Amino acid sequence: MPIPGPAHFKVAVVWRGDAKARAEARPETSRFAAVFAALGRHGLAAEPAVWVGGRADVLRAELMGMDAVLVWVNPVTKDTGEDRGALDALLREVAAAGVLVSAHPDVIDRVGTKEVLYQTREMGWGTDTHLYASCAALAAAFPRRLAEGPRVLKRSRGNGGIGVWKVERAASAEEVLVQEASDRRRRTVLLDAFLAERASDFAAGLTLVDQPFQMRHLEGMVRCYVSGTRAAGFGTQLVTALAPPEHGRAPPRLYSGPEDERFQRLRCLLERDWIPEMTNLLGLKPDDLPVIWDADFLLGPKDAGGEDTYVLCEINVSSVFPIPDEAPDVLAATTLRRLADARR
Template identity: 65%
Template sequence: MVEPDRHRFKVAILWRGDAQARAEARPETSRLAAVFAALKGQGIAAEPAVYSDELMDQVRDQLLPMDAVLVWADPIAGGLRRTALDRLLRHLASAGILVSAHPDVIGKMGVKEVLYRTRELDWGTDTHLYETAAAFEAQFPARVAAGPRVLKQNRGNGGIGVWKVEAAGAETVRVQEARRAAEPEVTSLAAFMSLCRDYFAEGGRLIDQPFQLRHLDGMVRCYMSGGQVVGFGRQLVRALAPPEAGPASPRLYSGPDDVRFQRLRGLMDQDWTPAMARRLDIDPAALPVIWDADFLLGPRTPEGEDSYVLCEINASSVFPIPDEAPAALAETLRQRLVERRNRRAADA
């Protein structure tokens, strides 16, 4: 039931852009048109809020009267990071505005370190964390000598700072970055580790996992709203694959009832997501209104079923999404806003 106008919630949807993009932004012509429509269907008044650091004052003034701000902004975009934006979002949250995803939540679950901190869940594998370049240079050579490894910088997107590394000979390695169109190359192990020192700047870290042998069998993306699965995406990935593997396939989307993934759905809804929230000290009500978890296929179980190895969690800018996801996102947001309003009324 749509609420009377006097009780309607006001929400801004934020994404990056310049002054012209901000002036021209319209709900019906944006890439998030389906999200705007779903929010309207829940009786939520939503408007675009195009952001850049240069437009900080305008955007802050627009957002302060809002009940919620939904954010689509990658951690790295065009060489820009989210430092100023995250500072603004924390300010808004401290003023009582619901921010999704909150930067502190992203800092716990939307970084590669989540692979290390949740490694003991059934989605985990032989994962290591290097907090300093010295630790990396001391420990990594023995691990890569034992088999191919995948290194991931803690914060990034688009395959930036994700490397497959395997021994190629005495003191040499074959390396390939997951960035699109990157080619494998052979270099000395010492030279590669020297290149990686930049990943430790400003408190950065590297995460180290074994290369998954079923990598070419495809990736399953599990779309979540809060603690519930709202859809899936299946794709043959070719990042970190040799050129002869051919091109990647398009990602094919499906709803939460896709029969192929009901075991994964049950694991995410009932086990893995609650366990992750406990381990990372995240209030379930603070889980993003839209996020996703990427899984590679691990070894088959004794019963012949697929196992799943967590590859990464995306919580900063999840799009595109399955057709079923906008309605679920809007319902999650409405429920949270109603609960917040009711708590405030009870405390008044």
């Protein structure tokens, strides 16, 4: 049963749209209808608040009157390349005024970029991970690591496969075969030319993270949905973004609740060990973590006992949706608890 709480906590649900989407936004017809319904079941008064680029003044007036702001906005718009810098500045301003913001932009900076893969590389979910902050560093170290086997390069910020490449040696020693995750396009190019292309990433203030390609990737990926520090459900999906074209497109992700028996060992590792270790490494408190976020895991080599190991692929905190059917009530309960704690 929902935990009764103080009446009339006001919660804004924010997503990106245009002026038309803003004018027509309704809780019951939005893609977040299940989230609005769950917030209502927990006694929270939720309202839509659509972010329209260039209209920060309008959104600011709305958000300053809220107790909490829950945000679903991707870091980069795939079609236009628009980032969320202006929105993040506004959210920091709103949070400084005492409004609960999830995910807070500062938390996104620590948890929601690919750099977290490097910062947590020594944890149980880690692998041979490296971070490059310049073209010179990339050119000095990447060719040597590539000689040991296929690698995956990831921009520190991105979504939908944008800025993720599988790179492997081609028949010629000077060439590499590159596949981009966003469109699965494959091309053979001189290694020096590919490295030179990455200058634009560093010029944009990004870094590049380098991991070994996981050979079991075609066995699927497990997405763990988390609310704060507790599992809220799971998603399973075959991964073909970096697979040869003959494997076709991946089928839809299948969702299940936090009690799914297949993932209780992973759930235990995540809740008992990895989340506390991650928050400690990143200088966060448990309640800094978003009310909904997810961690994507690929299967690593089996351990000595024949058990699967898990390799962290990425953490998503900016716009985690869709989510399992069980997750809206879990995130609503987390939101209510944090608001109630703040009021005490």
